[in-house]
Amino acid sequence: MNLQIMKMLRRLLRSDAELNRSRGKETQVHPALRMAAAFLFVILSAVSVNAIFTIAVLAGALLMTAMKKAREIPELLKAPAAASLLSLLITLPAVFLGSPATMLTVTMKVFTSVLILALLNNHLRWQEMTAAFGTLGMPQIFVFTLDMTMRFLVILGRYSNEILEAVSLRRIGKKTWKNAGTGGVLGSTYLHAVRAAEGTSEAQTCRCFRGEYKNYRKYRFGIRDAGMIALMALVTAFFIYTCVLAAKAS
Amino acid sequence: MHIPENYLSPQTCAVMTAVMVPVWIMSVRKVSKELPKEKIPMLGVGAAFSFLGMMFNIPLPGGTTGHAVGGTLISLLIGPYASCIAVSVALLLQALIFGDGGILSFGANCFNMAFVLPFVGYAISSLIAKHVKSEKGRFIGAAVGSYAGINAAAFCAAVEFGIQPMLFRDSSGSALYCPYGLNISIPVMMLGHLTLFGIAEVVYTVAVYAFMRKAQPSMLADTGIKAKKKTSPAVKLFLAALIVATPLGLLAEGTAWGEWGADEIAATGIGYTPAGMLNGFEWKTLIPDYAVSGMPEWIGYILSAVIGVAVLVIVFKLIAGIVGKNGADEVYSR
Numbered sequence: 001m002n003l004q005i006m007k008m009l010r011r012l013l014r015s016d017a018e019l020n021r022s023r024g025k026e027t028q029v030h031p032a033l034r035m036a037a038a039f040l041f042v043i044l045s046a047v048s049v050n051a052i053f054t055i056a057v058l059a060g061a062l063l064m065t066a067m068k069k070a071r072e073i074p075e076l077l078k079a080p081a082a083a084s085l086l087s088l089l090i091t092l093p094a095v096f097l098g099s100p101a102t103m104l105t106v107t108m109k110v111f112t113s114v115l116i117l118a119l120l121n122n123h124l125r126w127q128e129m130t131a132a133f134g135t136l137g138m139p140q141i142f143v144f145t146l147d148m149t150m151r152f153l154v155i156l157g158r159y160s161n162e163i164l165e166a167v168s169l170r171r172i173g174k175k176t177w178k179n180a181g182t183g184g185v186l187g188s189t190y191l192h193a194v195r196a197a198e199g200t201s202e203a204q205t206c207r208c209f210r211g212e213y214k215n216y217r218k219y220r221f222g223i224r225d226a227g228m229i230a231l232m233a234l235v236t237a238f239f240i241y242t243c244v245l246a247a248k249a250s
Numbered sequence: 251m252h253i254p255e256n257y258l259s260p261q262t263c264a265v266m267t268a269v270m271v272p273v274w275i276m277s278v279r280k281v282s283k284e285l286p287k288e289k290i291p292m293l294g295v296g297a298a299f300s301f302l303g304m305m306f307n308i309p310l311p312g313g314t315t316g317h318a319v320g321g322t323l324i325s326l327l328i329g330p331y332a333s334c335i336a337v338s339v340a341l342l343l344q345a346l347i348f349g350d351g352g353i354l355s356f357g358a359n360c361f362n363m364a365f366v367l368p369f370v371g372y373a374i375s376s377l378i379a380k381h382v383k384s385e386k387g388r389f390i391g392a393a394v395g396s397y398a399g400i401n402a403a404a405f406c407a408a409v410e411f412g413i414q415p416m417l418f419r420d421s422s423g424s425a426l427y428c429p430y431g432l433n434i435s436i437p438v439m440m441l442g443h444l445t446l447f448g449i450a451e452v453v454y455t456v457a458v459y460a461f462m463r464k465a466q467p468s469m470l471a472d473t474g475i476k477a478k479k480k481t482s483p484a485v486k487l488f489l490a491a492l493i494v495a496t497p498l499g500l501l502a503e504g505t506a507w508g509e510w511g512a513d514e515i516a517a518t519g520i521g522y523t524p525a526g527m528l529n530g531f532e533w534k535t536l537i538p539d540y541a542v543s544g545m546p547e548w549i550g551y552i553l554s555a556v557i558g559v560a561v562l563v564i565v566f567k568l569i570a571g572i573v574g575k576n577g578a579d580e581v582y583s584r
Contacts, residue, residue, distance in 0.1 A: 052542045052549075059553045062560035070291060070567040077564075100534050108536065245544050 029224045031128040032135035037232050038120040042113045044235065050242040051105055057235070058112045064119055076122055080114040087111075126150050134213050144211045148200075155196060160189045251316065251407050251443075252304075252344070253359055255352030256530030257428045258410060259418045266410070267357025273334060273365050280331040287570065289328055294566030295485065296324040297336035298559040299458060301343065302492045304350070305540065305555060307499040308450050316447035317499070318454040319363050319403070322371025322396035326459055333368035334360075336566075343561055348554055349535035358410055362403040371399025389456055396455035397448045401440065404447075408432070408439035418526070426526040461488060493555040497548035 045054045065076055087110040094102040124132070130150070134143045163185050204211075258266075281290075300320040307317050325333035338360045344350040351359045375395025379387050412432030415425035428435070465484035540554035541547050 050544060052545045052553075055537065055542060055553055055557075059556040059560070062564065063556055066560040066563040066567075070571050073564055073567050074571055077568075104534070104536060242544075249544055 029228045030219050031124050031132040033228045035132045038116050041116050044239045045112050050246045053239055053242045054109055061115045076118050079118050080111050083114040084111040140212050143213050159192050252351035253355040256527040258355050259427050263354040266361050270357045270360050277331040277334040290570035291567050293332055293336045294563040296327055297340045297562040300337050301340040301558045303454050305496045305499050308446055316442050318451040321367035322399045323455040323458055325368040325372035330368045330372040334364045337364035347536050348540050349538040353533045362406045366406050367399040367403040370402040371395040374398045392459050393452045393456050396451045400451040401443050404439045404443035408435040411435040425524050429524055496555040497551045500547050
C-alpha cells in the first residue's frame with residue numbers, strides 16, 4: 001500500500017524538481033501550444049473517416065515514443081495498452097458480425113489518442129499543464145481546482161504514507177487492506193484534509209488571493225513555436241485532404 | 251523470401267516452428283548472458299536495419315522481385331544469437347502488421363532468415379576474418395559471409411516450397427499448397443539469389459557495416475569498445491535516410507517468386523488455385539503490403555517504415571528495461 005502512494009508522490013515530486021532545474025531555460029515549445037496541438041491531433045484522429053490519417057498520426061506518436069529514454073517507455077505505454085485492450089474487448093463482437101476492420105480502426109484510434117496524451121503528460125510538468133490551461137482560456141475556477149488537487153495529492157499522500165508506516169511498525173504479521181485499519185487511515189486523512197482546506201482558505205484570504213492565476217514565466221515566441229504551428233497547420237491540411245479523398249471514394 | 255500464408259502445409263509449419271523453439275530459447279539465454287546490457291537497445295537498431303532492408307525490392311528479369319535481409323549484418327554488429335532475435339522480431343512485426351509473410355509460416359520464415367542466414371553468414375565471415383587478419387579481411391568476410399548466408403536461406407526456402415507437392419496432394423492429384431516441386435523451386439529461387447539478390451545483400455551488408463564502423467564502432471561486437479548510452483546522430487540520420495528512400499522499392503514491379511496471392515497463382519502457369527490456399531488461414535492486417543487504400547503507395551511505404559522502425563526500437567528498449575531490472579544495474583539508454 002505504501003509503495004503505491006510513494007510511487008505517486010515520486011512522480012509528482014520529480015515533476016517539481018525538473019521544473020526547478022529548467023528555470024531560465026525556456027527554449028522549448030510553449031506548453032499551451034503543445035497542449036493545443038495534442039488536443040487537435042486527438043480530435044482529428046477521432047473524427048477522421050479515413051484510416052490513413054490515424055495511421056499517419058500513430059506513426060508520428062510511435063516515433064516520438066521511440067526517442068524517449070528506455071526507463072520512460074513502460075510508463076508511457078501502460079495507459080495506451082490498457083485502453084486499447086479494453087477497446088479490443090468491447091469491439092470484439094464486430095469480428096463475428098463480419099466487420100473486423102471496425103475493431104482494428106477503433107482500437108487503433110484509442111491507442112493513438114491515449115498515446116498522444118501520455119506523451120503530453122510525459123513532456124509537460126503538471127505546473128506547466130496548469131499554466132497552459134490558463135493560457136488556453138480555461139475558466140480560472142477550473143485551473144484553481146486542478147492546481148489545488150495536485151498540491152493536496154502530495155500533502156495528503158505524505159500524510160497517509162506516514163500513518164501507514166506507523167501502522168506497519170505497530171503490526172505483527174502481513175499487512176493487508178483488511179487488517180490495516182484502512183477505515184481509520186482514510187478517516188484521519190479526511191479530517192486532515194478538512195483542516196488543511198480551511199487553513200488554505202484562510203491563508204488565501206489573508207493574502208488577497210481570489211483564485212486568479214498569472215503566468216510569471218516569460219516565454220518568447222521562437223522558431224520551435226513556429227514549427228509547432230506549422231505542424232498543426234500541416235496536419236489539419238492533411239486531415240482535410242483525407243476527408244476529400246474519402247468523399248471522392250464514396 | 252517471405253513465405254506467405256497457405257504456401258506450406260500446417261504440418262510443415264508446425265515442424266519448422268518446433269525446430270525454431272530451441273533456437274529462440276538458446277538465443278535468448280545467450281543474449282541475456284553475453285550481450286552487455288547497454289547493447290540491448292542496439293538490437294532495435296539492428297532489427298530496424300533488417301526491416302528497412304527487406305522493404306527495398308529489387309526486380310529480376312522475368313517479373314519477379316527480391317530483397318536483402320541484413321541478417322549477416324546484424325550478426326556482425328551484435329552477434330549471431332542477437333541477430334536471430336532481432337530478425338525474428340522484425341519478421342513477426344511484418345507478419346502481424348503488414349502481412350509480409352504468413353503467421354502460420356512464421357516459424358519457417360524465421361528458420362530461413364533468422365537462423366540459417368545469420369549463423370551461416372557469421373560463421374563464414376568469422377572464418378575469413380580469422381585467416382585474413384586485416385581491415386580488408388573483415389570486409390571480405392562480411393561480403394562473402396552475407397552472400398553465402400542469403401543463398402543458404404534461399405535454398406532452405408526452396409526446399410520447403412518444393413516438398414509440398416510431393417507430400418500434400420488431394421484425391422485428384424493436385425497440390426494442396428505450393429504447387430511447384432523441387433525441380434522448379436530450387437532453380438528459380440537460387441537463380442535470383444545467386445545473382446541480383448545476393449549482390450544486393452552483399453552491397454547492403456558491406457555498406458552499412460562500413461558506415462557503422464565509422465559512425466558508431468561501439469555498436470560492433472568485434473571492436474571491444476564499450477557501448478555508448480546514446481545512438482549516434484549519424485546512425486539516426488542514416489536510418490531516417492533509409493526510411494525516406496524506401497519508396498524506391500516500389501519501382502520494382504511484379505511479385506516475388508512464391509509470394510503470389512491466391513488470386514494470382516493460377517495465372518503463373520499451373521492453371522488452378524490449390525485448395526489449401528483457397529480455404530486456408532487468413533489474417534487481416536493493419537497495413538497490408540505496406541499500402542493504405544486510397545493513398546499513393548509511396549506514402550504508405552514511408553509510414554510503414556516509420557511504424558516498423560519505431561515499434562522495433564520501442565520493443566527492444568522495453569526488453570532492455572526488463573533485463574536491466576533483473577540484472578545488477580539499470581539500463582538508461584536512449
